[in-house]
Amino acid sequence: MTARVGVVTFPGSLDDRDAARAVRLAGADPVPLWHDDPDLKGVDAVVLPGGFSYGDYLRCGAIARFAPVMNELVPAARSGTLPVLGICNGFQILCESHLLPGALTRNRSLRFVNREQAVRVESTATAWTNRYTEGEEIRIVLKSGEGNFVADDATLDELERSGRVVVRYVGEAPNGARRGIAGISNEHGNVVGLMPHPEHAVEELTGPSTHGLDFFTSLLAHLADTSPAAAAATG
Amino acid sequence: MARVVVDVMLKPEILDPQGQAIAGACERLGFSGIRGVRQGKRFEVEVEGEADDAALAEVRRMAETLLANPVIEDFSVRVE
Numbered sequence A: 001m002t003a004r005v006g007v008v009t010f011p012g013s014l015d016d017r018d019a020a021r022a023v024r025l026a027g028a029d030p031v032p033l034w035h036d037d038p039d040l041k042g043v044d045a046v047v048l049p050g051g052f053s054y055g056d057y058l059r060c061g062a063i064a065r066f067a068p069v070m071n072e073l074v075p076a077a078r079s080g081t082l083p084v085l086g087i088c089n090g091f092q093i094l095c096e097s098h099l100l101p102g103a104l105t106r107n108r109s110l111r112f113v114n115r116e117q118a119v120r121v122e123s124t125a126t127a128w129t130n131r132y133t134e135g136e137e138i139r140i141v142l143k144s145g146e147g148n149f150v151a152d153d154a155t156l157d158e159l160e161r162s163g164r165v166v167v168r169y170v171g172e173a174p175n176g177a178r179r180g181i182a183g184i185s186n187e188h189g190n191v192v193g194l195m196p197h198p199e200h201a202v203e204e205l206t207g208p209s210t211h212g213l214d215f216f217t218s219l220l221a222h223l224a225d226t227s228p229a230a231a232a233a234t235g
Numbered sequence B: 001m002a003r004v005v006v007d008v009m010l011k012p013e014i015l016d017p018q019g020q021a022i023a024g025a026c027e028r029l030g031f032s033g034i035r036g037v038r039q040g041k042r043f044e045v046e047v048e049g050e051a052d053d054a055a056l057a058e059v060r061r062m063a064e065t066l067l068a069n070p071v072i073e074d075f076s077v078r079v080e
Helices: A015-027 A069-078 A089-096 A151-162 A211-225 A228-234 B017-029 B055-069
Strands: A003-009 A029-034 A043-050 A082-085 A103-105 A113-121 A136-144 A146-151 A165-169 A182-184 A191-193 B001-012 B038-046 B073-079
Touching: A003 B001, A015 A029, A015 A211, A029 B073, A043 A089, A082 A089, A089 A103, A113 A146, A113 A182, A146 A182, A151 A182, A211 A228, B001 B055, B038 B055, B055 B073
Parallel strands: A003 A029, A003 A043, A043 A082, A082 A191
Antiparallel strands: A103 A146, A113 A136, A113 A165, A165 A182, A182 A191, B001 B038, B001 B073
């Protein structure tokens, strides 16, 4: 059965269409989810896309966190069952929801950064990165004004120790992110958030590479591994 | 009706590039004796009835849930 992957649209989401397209190119069915509808429609996973949900009012992601669609999403994600990928604004929403530690603050330069960015995949033990190889460098788009990842030292040490730094900027972090962290996961590996945009790097025609596609094919591999049929086969 | 003010500031250890930019502008504009600037947010909350302990507790709950992100920000609540 084809996997069904929800893509949430908040007021101000920009990249929901690209995320849905990436899901389709990876071989899954994208399912549009609406911020004001608490129903997750039985999807197998969810992408929280980039953009400026609720105009970034208050703090990026601070209002989206309380959208009706999050009511079902947050407990399912926290329990480790529902894979969730937060890209850019989606990462900010995951931090505001406390599904991921730390916070995203204003870029150190105060400038919006919009460029192709080399990042290194440092953990392949997640639902969204298992098709990469550890240490692999990929080139995807970074476009954000508040991508400066901060957390206290104890949290950063714990993230490093437990292998939850998923992607790191190659070279100096373009936004000042602590320890060059571009993306992290929760302890189960089902929730991943990152600032750069894998969904913009899935086709030669429109992206800097196709290096982003494996975030989505990784999910399909993960779902195949964790499906009831797979569980029955391995006994 | 009473007004309760919530001030939200980045924690001291969190970098505040906006505050730094303002401090830099102060120097260029010739304001003397400015050692540093940190930028925060002020919320003016109108509450029904008096700003009694129950009302303040409610505003405090609202501040820690919504107005501030306790991971990076501190807040204070006072009646004005």
